[in-house]
Structure formats: structure tokens, C-alpha cells
Amino acid sequence: MALSAEQFHRLVDQHGPTLYRVAYRLMGNRHDAEDVVQDAFRSVWDSRDRFDAEKGERAWLIAILRRRVVDRWRRKKQPMPLSDHDESTPELVAPAEPEQGFSDEMQAALQCLSEELREAILLVVVGELTHQEAADLLNVPLGTVLSRVSRARKKLHLELSTRLSP
Known part of the structure; x- marks a missing residue:
């Protein structure tokens, strides 16, 4: 069944904020996140x-977003910034700030993870995919996603404990 214009607009309204949050966490800045969501x-x-x-829907949309993020990473071939605090940039998809609930320390800790761990934890936690949906999207076994999410949580906990301890 083909997607109608009305269904497309509903997808944008319903899933746009989630896609933006995932893109922001993967890209590390607002400008690139907006670009990949539009792409x-x-x-x-x-x-x-x-x-x-x-x-x-959500798994299909995030799979498309993931491919756009990987394309952008390949084109840029440069380190990702930790955060973007340019408040003059208008928000195209998500009115809520993705930074809410994610401190600079959390963003820095996420960047310390390997790409495979960061991607797994973001798909499950920020993208709100089930572990099975994330496994299907990443084309890996369910156990691999469970392991990656567990390792990512442990590493984030350790990294944040180190960063936030007096």
C-alpha cells in the first residue's frame, strides 16, 4: 500500500520529534540533525x-534515518561536536529541545562509546524501539543488541560517575 500525503503528514507530526532526538544524539549538533531528518x-x-x-512505522522511519546518518558520517569524515548551543537556529521538526534531560556530560559520555554501542542504546532508549526492532534494523541477532545496550549502560554509568564525581 502506498503512503498517501495525509499519512505522510501524520508520520511527520507523530514521529518527527523522536527522529529528531535520535538524529541529534547521533549527529551531535542541531544543524546536522535537522538536515538528516529532512533527508x-x-x-x-x-x-x-x-x-x-x-x-x-517507527522502525521503518528510524531505518531510513539511520541510513541518512551513516551517509552524512561518510561524507563528513570528521569528529562529531559534543553539543550545539546556537539558539538562533529555528527548529524544523521538534519544538522541544533535545538537550532537555541530556546534559553536556551525558552528550560527552555518549561520544565516548563506540559507534555500535551508541547506536544500540540510542535506538532503544531515545528511539523507543524494542530490542527486537533494533536488532532487525541493525541486522544483528537479538542477543547482540541486548549485550550492546547492557555494555553501553555500564560504560555510560562509569563515564558519568567519573565526570560528575567531585
Whole structure:
């Protein structure tokens, strides 16, 4: 079943803020996050004829977003910044600040994780995917995602304990 314009707008309204939060955490700054979310929604519209509501909207959208993030990383080939505090940049998708609830220390701790650990924890925690959805998206076994999320949580706890201790 092809995605209608009305369904597309509903997807943007319903899932845009989540995609933006995931993109912000993966990209590390507002500008790149906005760009990859726009690229992802452009890809969604371009592939609307392949939309399958049975497979789960959020997982499909995050899979597209993930591909756009990886494309951006490949093009940039430079270290990601820890945060972007440019308040003059208008928000295109999510009115709520993704920084709320994520301190600079948390953003720095996330950047200390390997890409595979960071991606797993962000898909499950920020992207609100089930472990199985994340496994399907990453094309790895469920046990691998469970292990990566567990290791990421332990490393984040250790990193934050070190950063926040007096």
C-alpha cells in the first residue's frame, strides 16, 4: 500500500520529534540533525510506494534515518561536536529541545562509546524501539543488541560517575 500525503503528514507530526532526538544524539549538533531528518523524510516520501504499515512505522522511519546518518558520517569524515548551543537556529521538526534531560556530560559520555554501542542504546532508549526492532534494523541477532545496550549502560554509568564525581 502506498503512503498517501495525509499519512505522510501524520508520520511527520507523530514521529518527527523522536527522529529528531535520535538524529541529534547521533549527529551531535542541531544543524546536522535537522538536515538528516529532512533527508530522511524526503526519502520516506520518495519511497512511499514501498510503505508497509504492517512492518511498523517507527522502525521503518528510524531505518531510513539511520541510513541518512551513516551517509552524512561518510561524507563528513570528521569528529562529531559534543553539543550545539546556537539558539538562533529555528527548529524544523521538534519544538522541544533535545538537550532537555541530556546534559553536556551525558552528550560527552555518549561520544565516548563506540559507534555500535551508541547506536544500540540510542535506538532503544531515545528511539523507543524494542530490542527486537533494533536488532532487525541493525541486522544483528537479538542477543547482540541486548549485550550492546547492557555494555553501553555500564560504560555510560562509569563515564558519568567519573565526570560528575567531585
